[in-house]
Amino acid sequence: MIQFFTVCWTRQIPHVFLLAGQIARHYPSASLHVAWADGHVTLPEVPANVKWVEEIPALMPLRQRYTQTELLELSRPFVARHLLAGDPLVFLHPESELLGTLDRMEILLQEQPAVLCSQWLRPHPDTHLPDSKFHLNYGTYFSGCWGIRPGAVTDSLLNWWCHNLETRGGYQPCEGRGSDQLWLDMTPALFEGTYPIRDAAYGIQYANAFERSGTTPLTFHYGGYDYGQKQFPAYLTDRPIPDFFRRAAAAYAEKVLAHPLYASLGTKVPAWGLPDPPKPVAIGRQRWADRIGKMIRTINTWQPGFLFPQAQS
Structure with missing residues (x-):
């Protein structure tokens, strides 16, 4: 029997309790282990299948090294290493919906040390963002949904992953750092x-919903969703989000807001x-800024320092 875990902020506890209900529906004997990348609060009426994870010492020094989002995401393999025992363990992003039993993942986890979900399942023209370069910077595999089983290979994988995240777990794409997710690109070669x-x-989210049909989905993931506006912010993607996923996200938002x-x-x-940096501007504005920047650089090759010389120093 597989078990489940997630890592959340306090403000995501309503999402986690919704996820716990879905797990109880599809896996009545399974528990959802929940770890905070945040301060603890006193909670009323915890679902019976929710098990709180106690403090993990290895994570404590990282609280003042990484931003809030970086800490939330890099905590995942540390929690997995802490929890992994007799049963296979599946991670789900706290803002996820489990829509059925994960039969194929369960079968694979009888033999394989780890099962990953691909961001994309086929190549696409790079006319929208996220594009191929984005996934090369931030990860080919989706760290919001993966599974592991106990064993020597898995122990080595988790130790390697955690060791790298202790010092190289931030978002710095130019230095090859994409938080927890980018490290997954190397795991099929190394383990x-x-x-x-x-x-x-599996693993349907804003970056890949456009290539999925929406028929018989098993996991939806709504990380980044704006629950007030009931939409994905324009800085995340300019790809068309299909109706099936847009409707699912809006229905999920209603459940969250009503919790x-x-x-x-x-x-x-x-x-x-540490405080997160400001949210990026919309992708459309980013593209305009890139075009204007290229134009300025071109003009300055004709007449050096003609436009905004102080910005070039």
């Missing part, structure tokens, strides 16, 4: 049996980690 699952039902804990917890600022 024998790590299996990238090619299945359109009894959302009013008290939904806006809490994470207690751990």
Whole structure:
């Protein structure tokens, strides 16, 4: 029997409790282990299948090294290493929906040390963002949905992953750092049996919904969704989001906003980690800025320092 875990901020606890209900529906005997990348709060009426993860010492020094989002994401393999025991373990992003049983992943985890979900399942023209270069910078595999089973290979994988994240776990694409996710690109080469699952039902999110049909999905992931505006922000993607995923995200938002804990917890600022940088501008504005920047650089090759010389120093 597989078990589940997630890592969340306090403000994501309503999402986690919704996820716990979905797990109980499809896996009545399974538990959802929940770790905070945040300060603890006192919670009323915890779902029976939710198990809180105690403090993990290896993560404590990282609270003042990484931003809130970086800490949330790089915590995942540390928690996995702490939890992995007799049963296979599946990670789901806290803002996820489990829509059925993960039969293929369960079968693979009987033999394979780790099962990954691909961001894309086929090549696409790089006319929209996220594009191929984005995934080369941030990861070919989706760190919001993966599974592992106990064994020597898995132990080596988790130790290697955690070791790298201790010092190289931030978002610095020019230096080859894409938080926890980019490291997954190397795992099929370094750890024998790590299996990238090619299945359109797994790991559906804003960056790949355009290539999925929406028929018989198993996991939806809504990380980055704006619950007030009920849409994905324009800085995340300029790809068309298909109706099936747009409707699913809006319906999920209604459940989150209606959850009894959302009013008290939904806006809490994470207690751990350095402040996150400002949100990026919309992709359309980024493209215009890139075009104008190229034009300025071209003009300055004709007449050096003609435009904005102080900005070139």
